[in-house]
Amino acid sequence: MKKEFQMNGKWLLANGNIYNPFLDETQQGSILLEDGIVKYLGKDNNIPKDANVIDCDSKMITVGFMDLHAHFREPGREDKETLETGSLAALAGGFTKVCVMPNTNPPLDSPESIRFIVEKASNLPIDIYPIGAITNGQKGQNLSEISEMINAGAVAISDDGVPVKNGQILRYALEYSKMCGITVINHSEDEDIRADGVMNESSMSTNLGLPGNPDYAESVMIFRDLSIAEFVDGKIHIPHVSTAKSVEVIKYFKDKGVNVTAEVSPHHLGLTENRLSEFDTNAKVAPPLRSEKDRLALIQGLKDGIIDCVATDHAPHTIEEKEADFIQAPFGMIGLESAFGITHTVMTNNGASTEDVVRWLTDAPMKIMNFKLKAFETGKKADITIIDPQEKWIFSKEHVHSRSKNSPMYNMEFTGRVITTISGNIGFGEIISS
Amino acid sequence: MGSLSRKHFLGLKETPADDIKKIIDTGFMFREVLDRPVKKVPSLTGMNIVNLFFENSTRTRMSFELAEKRLSADVINFSASSSSLKKGETLKDTVQNIHAMKMDAVVMRHSAPGSILQLTKFVDAIVINAGDGTHEHPTQAMLDMMSIHEKFGKLKGIKVAIVGDICHSRVALSNIYGLITMGAEVTLCGPPHLLPVGIEELGVNISYNIDEVIEWADVLNILRIQRERMGIGIIPSVREYRSSFGITQERINQHQKEIVIMHPGPMNRGVEIDSTIADGEQAIILDQVLNGVAVRMSILYLLLSQGEEKEA
Numbered sequence: 001m002k003k004e005f006q007m008n009g010k011w012l013l014a015n016g017n018i019y020n021p022f023l024d025e026t027q028q029g030s031i032l033l034e035d036g037i038v039k040y041l042g043k044d045n046n047i048p049k050d051a052n053v054i055d056c057d058s059k060m061i062t063v064g065f066m067d068l069h070a071h072f073r074e075p076g077r078e079d080k081e082t083l084e085t086g087s088l089a090a091l092a093g094g095f096t097k098v099c100v101m102p103n104t105n106p107p108l109d110s111p112e113s114i115r116f117i118v119e120k121a122s123n124l125p126i127d128i129y130p131i132g133a134i135t136n137g138q139k140g141q142n143l144s145e146i147s148e149m150i151n152a153g154a155v156a157i158s159d160d161g162v163p164v165k166n167g168q169i170l171r172y173a174l175e176y177s178k179m180c181g182i183t184v185i186n187h188s189e190d191e192d193i194r195a196d197g198v199m200n201e202s203s204m205s206t207n208l209g210l211p212g213n214p215d216y217a218e219s220v221m222i223f224r225d226l227s228i229a230e231f232v233d234g235k236i237h238i239p240h241v242s243t244a245k246s247v248e249v250i251k252y253f254k255d256k257g258v259n260v261t262a263e264v265s266p267h268h269l270g271l272t273e274n275r276l277s278e279f280d281t282n283a284k285v286a287p288p289l290r291s292e293k294d295r296l297a298l299i300q301g302l303k304d305g306i307i308d309c310v311a312t313d314h315a316p317h318t319i320e321e322k323e324a325d326f327i328q329a330p331f332g333m334i335g336l337e338s339a340f341g342i343t344h345t346v347m348t349n350n351g352a353s354t355e356d357v358v359r360w361l362t363d364a365p366m367k368i369m370n371f372k373l374k375a376f377e378t379g380k381k382a383d384i385t386i387i388d389p390q391e392k393w394i395f396s397k398e399h400v401h402s403r404s405k406n407s408p409m410y411n412m413e414f415t416g417r418v419i420t421t422i423s424g425n426i427g428f429g430e431i432i433s434s
Numbered sequence: 435m436g437s438l439s440r441k442h443f444l445g446l447k448e449t450p451a452d453d454i455k456k457i458i459d460t461g462f463m464f465r466e467v468l469d470r471p472v473k474k475v476p477s478l479t480g481m482n483i484v485n486l487f488f489e490n491s492t493r494t495r496m497s498f499e500l501a502e503k504r505l506s507a508d509v510i511n512f513s514a515s516s517s518s519l520k521k522g523e524t525l526k527d528t529v530q531n532i533h534a535m536k537m538d539a540v541v542m543r544h545s546a547p548g549s550i551l552q553l554t555k556f557v558d559a560i561v562i563n564a565g566d567g568t569h570e571h572p573t574q575a576m577l578d579m580m581s582i583h584e585k586f587g588k589l590k591g592i593k594v595a596i597v598g599d600i601c602h603s604r605v606a607l608s609n610i611y612g613l614i615t616m617g618a619e620v621t622l623c624g625p626p627h628l629l630p631v632g633i634e635e636l637g638v639n640i641s642y643n644i645d646e647v648i649e650w651a652d653v654l655n656i657l658r659i660q661r662e663r664m665g666i667g668i669i670p671s672v673r674e675y676r677s678s679f680g681i682t683q684e685r686i687n688q689h690q691k692e693i694v695i696m697h698p699g700p701m702n703r704g705v706e707i708d709s710t711i712a713d714g715e716q717a718i719i720l721d722q723v724l725n726g727v728a729v730r731m732s733i734l735y736l737l738l739s740q741g742e743e744k745e746a
C-alpha cells in the first residue's frame with residue numbers, strides 16, 4: 001500500500017525515461033533531489049554515497065499531474081473529504097496540483113473564503129488552487145467579487161454544478177473576467193431539459209424505469225455559452241464534456257477561433273450507461289454516463305484536440321448517502337486515484353501514447369489555467385510523478401486514500417500505474433529504494 | 435429455495451415463461467380456494483412476512499395482506515412515507531431494523547426504481563416487489579396476465595393494447611416484459627411524448643390512433659391518467675385527452691366488436707374510461723382484483739412453501 005514518506009537529504013531517481021510534457025521530449029537519465037529541491041538532471045550515473053535511490057528503470061519520470069476539477073468539500077462537508085485527505089488522494093493518483101471547486105458550504109464566493117482555502121492548504125504537500133464562484137452563493141444572480149477573489153488566489157471562476165441559467169449574467173462574467181485574464185467554467189446543462197433525469201435518456205433508462213437526462217441538455221447549453229463567448233471574445237472552459245453532440249458543437253466553435261477549452265472526465269472515457277444495469281449508485285454522476293457512441297466520440301475528440309485535457313471531477317460522498325435509493329443518492333464519484341489508470345488504459349487501447357496521456361494531465365490543464373510551464377528546474381521544488389506504463393493492476397479500495405470510497409471502478413484492470421509522486425520533500429508511494 | 439427458478443420475485447424482465455406459467459396455474463388453484471366458504475389454507479403457517487410500503491398504496495397492500503393471511507402467514511405492516519428517508523434514515527437502516535425481527539419474506543413498495551434490487555443486498559429474506567416506481571410492478575402484471583388467461587384460455591397470440599401514459603406508469607414495463615415472454619402481441623397507445631425513448635426495442639408496436647388499436651386488439655389495458663399531469667404543459671386538457679385516447683361509450687359502440695376491458699386502478703371515471711364501460715359486460719376490472727389476491731397467494735406459496743417439489 002502506498003504511503004507518505006519524507007524525502008529529506010539526497011534522493012536519486014535513477015535511470016528513468018525523463019519526459020518533459022511541455023516540450024514533448026524524453027531523455028534517459030537520473031534526477032538528484034536534495035531536501036526536496038532538484039539538484040541535478042542528466043546522464044551522470046554516479047550515485048552519491050549518501051543518497052537514497054529510487055530505481056526508475058523502464059519507468060517514466062515526469063511532471064506531477066494537475067487536476068483542474070475536484071471537490072474537496074472543505075468547508076462544510078469534512079465528513080466526505082478535507083483539503084488534507086483530498087491531498088492524499090491526489091498524491092496517490094500522481095497529482096501535485098489540484099483546483100478545487102467552490103460548491104462548499106458556504107460556497108467559495110468571496111475573497112475571505114478563497115483566503116481560507118489558500119491558508120489552510122499552505123501546509124499541505126500538494127498545491128491547491130481554489131476556483132471562485134461566478135455569482136454570490138452560486139445563485140446565478142449577482143456577480144461575486146471576482147477581481148478580489150483572483151487577488152486572493154483564485155485561479156478561475158465557476159458556479160460548479162449549478163449552471164448559470166441567465167445568459168446575460170454569463171455574458172457579464174465572461175466580459176468582466178477578461179480584465180483578470182482567467183477562464184470562466186460553466187456547467188453546461190439546461191436544467192429544464194434535464195428535469196428530474198438521473199441517467200442518460202435512452203432505451204437503457206426506459207428499461208430501468210429511471211428518469212432520463214437527454215444528451216442535448218448538455219449540447220444546447222454549450223452552444224449558448226460558446227455563442228456568448230464568441231460575441232464578447234471571452235475565455236471559457238467546458239467541464240466534463242459527456243456527449244458526441246457536445247464534441248461536435250465545441251469543434252464548430254473552435255474552428256471559428258473562439259477561445260474555448262474543454263475537459264473530459266476519466267469515467268466518461270471508460271464507462272457507459274451500461275454500468276447502471278444493477279442500479280449502482282456509485283455510477284450515478286452528473287453529467288451521466290452516456291452511450292458507447294458518446295464514449296467513442298469523447299475518446300476521438302480528446303485525440304483530435306477538440307477536447308483539451310482530462311480532469312477528474314473527483315466528487316466524494318459518504319457511504320450512507322450512496323446507500324440511499326437511486327433517485328435520492330447524490331451525483332458524483334471519486335476519481336483522483338483511478339484517473340491515470342483508467343485514462344491510460346482506455347487511451348492507449350485507442351492509439352494514444354503514454355506521453356499523450358501525461359500531456360492531457362499536465363501541459364493541457366496548466367495552459368488552461370495560465371500556469372508556468374517549466375519542468376525539473378534546478379534549484380526549484382521537486383514536482384515529479386513516476387509512472388510504470390506497463391504495469392497491470394486491479395483497482396481496489398486499498399488504493400483509495402480519499403475519505404470517501406464512492407467509485408464504480410473497483411475490480412477493473414488497468415494498464416499503467418503511478419508508482420511514486422513527489423512534491424518537494426514529500427514522497428508518496430511504495431518506496432522502491434536500494 | 436422455492437419452486438420458482440429464482441429466490442426473489444423482483445420483476446418480469448428476466449422471469450422465464452415456465453415460472454410465469456406455474457404462477458398462473460397455481461393462481462387458478464388458489465382462485466378456487468377463494469371461492470370456498472372457508473377461504474384459508476395452512477400453507478405458510480409459521481412464516482413471517484412484512485409488507486414494507488414506503489409509498490401510499492391501498493389496493494396492492496390490501497391484496498398482499500389478504501393473500502398472506504389466507505395462506506396463514508403472520509403479517510406485519512410497515513408504512514413509511516418516503517420523507518422519513520429524507521429525514522436521514524437510509525433505506526438500509528430501515529430495512530435492516532425490520533430484518534432484525536427475523537422475517538422470512540419482505541414485500542416492498544418504493545418510489546425509486548431499483549430500490550428492490552438494493553433491498554436484496556441488505557437482507558437474507560425472500561424479497562417480493564410490490565412496485566419500484568416506474569420500473570417494475572410484477573405482481574400487477576401477473577394478475578393482468580392471469581385475468582387475460584382466464585378469459586381466453588391462453589396468452590400466446592392474444593393482442594393486448596396498453597393505453598395511456600406509459601412513461602409515468604408503474605405497471606406498463608412489467609406487463610410488456612411478461613406478455614412478450616408469453617408470446618402475446620402488445621401495442622402501446624398513448625400521447626407520443628408519454629411513450630419512453632426506445633420502448634419499441636422491447637418488441638412492442640406503437641400507435642397514436644386509439645380507434646385503429648381498438649379494431650386490432652383483443653384486450654385493452656387502460657392506464658390511469660393522473661389528473662395532476664393535466665394542464666401543466668404535459669396533457670393539454672381532459673377534453674382533449676378523452677377525444678384522443680379516452681375509452682368512451684361512443685367510441686366502443688362505433689366498433690361493434692368484442693373486446694376485453696382492463697384497468698389496474700384506481701380509475702379516473704370520465705377521463706381515461708367512461709363509467710358505463712368500466713361497469714359494463716366487457717370489463718373484467720373486478721375479476722382482476724380477485725385474481726390479484728390469488729396470484730399473490732400463488733407467488734408467495736411458490737417462493738416460501740417447503741413444497742413437494744423441494745422434498746422430492
